[in-house]
Amino acid sequence: MAETLIWSFLLRFLQSLFSAAPFILAGLIIAGVFRRLMGRDLTVRMFGDNSRRSLVQAWGIGMLLPICSLGVIPVIRELRRTGLKGGTILAFAMSAPLFNPLSVLYGLTLSEPWAIITFAFCSLLVVTGVGFVWDRIFPDSGNTKPPPAEVAFGLKRMLSIAVAAGREAGGVSAIFILIGLIGVAMLGVIIPAGGLQHAMNGDNPFAPLTMSGVAVPVYATPMLAMSQLGMMFQHANSPGAAFVLLVLGAGMNLGLAAWMWRQYGLKKCGVWFALLLAIVLGLAYGVDRPLYPHEIDAADHTHAFDIYCRPFHGVVPNASQVVIEKLKRDIQPYELYASIALGAVVLFGLILNLFDRNCRIEAWLEKQQETAEPSRFDIIVPAPVLGGLFLVGLVFASILGCYAYYPPPGEVLEEMNIAKAEALGAALVGDEVHSKYWIDIYQDWSRKLEVGVYLRDWKLSDYHRIKSRILREQLELLKHEVEHYNEDKEHGDNHAEYEDTAEIRELVSKVNISQVRLKTAFLDER
Known part of the structure; x- marks a missing residue:
């Protein structure tokens, strides 16, 4: 039995890692762009300069960028360095994993479109409401650090993005990402196989509350969360539980919670979660009956959450072989390629952090050398403009990618x-x-x-x-x-x-x- 539990843990860990790899890569690159191209001043202005509109802007930016609750960790670490208020950072951290162009389009086929639109609006209420109250209680949550020196245009500027991404991939961000993966893997050991099949039925008044108890350790990519919402609506499960799954399951994980604890302390972290649960559960019970699909015959169970439970019933002979075969069957080619690329970035980052602790390579990149005057045919694009173009291009690439994905x-x-x-x-x-x-x-x-x-x-x-x-x-x-x-x-x-x-x-x-x-x-x- 112990051997089966170990392989259950490894299976859930690897499944989550492979599915998260593309989003983690995107998060590392975005963090590097914020650090080396956008710069502190422009990044702060883009997020509303700690004004009243900063929470809404953080929600809007998060909705456009293709990252998940694990991929957002290196990004919010960079935002923390810029001095943004904690409410703005956490609003972005929770909104970024919820929606992107691919998942929104997918979600519109899962139920009536107004249900997904309602969920998006409710997510705005959650992140802005919690962030506003939290910033009022703790107004001095910013922590500005000196920005890095600028890097001259050319190949050095591009290399500086790779170095920044590598430092995060092989450094502190990797620890918090690992905690998040361990959290969802532990669910695959603790919860028996099929243990959540009946917990989210539409006639169960405790369904949203039950979902809130398991959603934080859960890791779900935006597409996975949307597909699970579809199964819940298809089976006429609780819409309130579906909303909790979207906000807490896709928007949070144990790694993100650990980062919050580390940065803001136990008291501030506890207040954030108390406010979050109060608003999320209030909205969940508020939308539960209005969004219930009465035209669908309710099923007595759902398989939507089997991926968070133990994958095996009882003892499984040759569990290692079963796990390997399942991974071969389930992993998509793009997830495999992204995982290989992520492994290379992590290795690069580990080498940097082990053998260049004094950041000599950054000093070399930031060293301004006298160069010949550029010719009149050369076009030098300022770093902030290049960073903005990259972020806009990333959004447009996500939109254009919809035509390939669909x-x-x-x-x-x-x-x-x-x-x-x-x-x-x-x-x-x-x-x-x-x-x-x-x-x-x-x-x-x-x-x-x-x-x-x-x-x-x-x-x-x-x-x-x-x-x-x-x-x-x-x-x-x-x-x-x-x-x-x-x-x-x-x-x-x-x-x-x-x-x-x-x-x-x-x-x-x-x-x-x-x-x-x-x-x-x-x-x-x-």
Whole structure:
């Protein structure tokens, strides 16, 4: 049993690390840009110069940058050096991981669009409300440090960004990121497999409270949080619990909480969390009934949170091999490449921090050497302008990336045919693991189909939404029926097993028909 728990911890740790790697890389680069290109004065002005509008500006900037609650740690460490108030920094820290262009578009397909818009508005109320009160209680939370000297234009300026990012990747930021990863991995040991399947039902008045108890150690990327919200709405779970998951699950983690404790002390950190929980739970219970999807038949359980529970039931023989196979299957290529790049940056940072503790390389970069006068054809871009262009370009790249992440309908339908063959074939033979894996992919592609159409036509009719919803509901029923089949098979109930097989075949036929109708609707009836 102990060996299984160890492998459960490693699996959840590595799953979170691979999914976080692209966002951590983005956070390291953004921190380097703030430090070396934007500079302290321009960064402070961009965040409202500690004025009344600074909290709203921090929320808006956070909504645009593609980082998660782990990737935001090096950024807020840099903001802390600039002297921004704690309320502004923490407002940015919590808003940045909640939304980005990819996740917002995805979220609009998960339920009625006004539900996601309501969540975004409520997140604004949370970060500005908590930040305003906290700044009033602790007005002297800023801590300005001397800014680094400027680096001359050219390759040195670019290298200085890499050095700043490396220092963070192999330094203090890495410790807090590691704490965050350990927190979510510990949940994979403490919470039994399937332990949260019934806790978030829509008829459970304690669902938002229960979610608040597990959401802080949880780590969720913006896309993962949105997909979990979709599953909650699809199963008619508690919208209040969904809101708590978004704000605390995507917006917080134990590493971020540890950084707050380290920077502001136990008292200030405790006040922040008390205010945060009061406002989040108040809004959660406020939106719970108005946003409840009454048109959907409530399910008695959900698999949305299985990723935060123990991955195995009981003792698993050859757990190491099972973990390796699961990682090979689940890790996306871009996550693997980002993880390799992140490993290189961390190694670079460790070498710098071990062998250059006196920051000699920074001194060399900052040393101003006499150079020949630039020719009239040379264009020297000031560092703040270059930094601003980089940040704006990062936002536009995220928006343009939506078109690659959400392909046109023809390409999506081809991918759906592949997922359908794998999912239905596995379901017919009762392969629960394989069928669940491909059903989730199949459902995900159906949502990407909706977003892809909306991006290109700027509209999506209720007719097309219903066609996609019917397909996903049938796939969800198929997933549950395969579960029942395997449960009856384990208990030796031959009669129930026979009935389950018949039900699986009927659902497979319905899915095939729904796929044909979906294809016709999206290709010929737009």
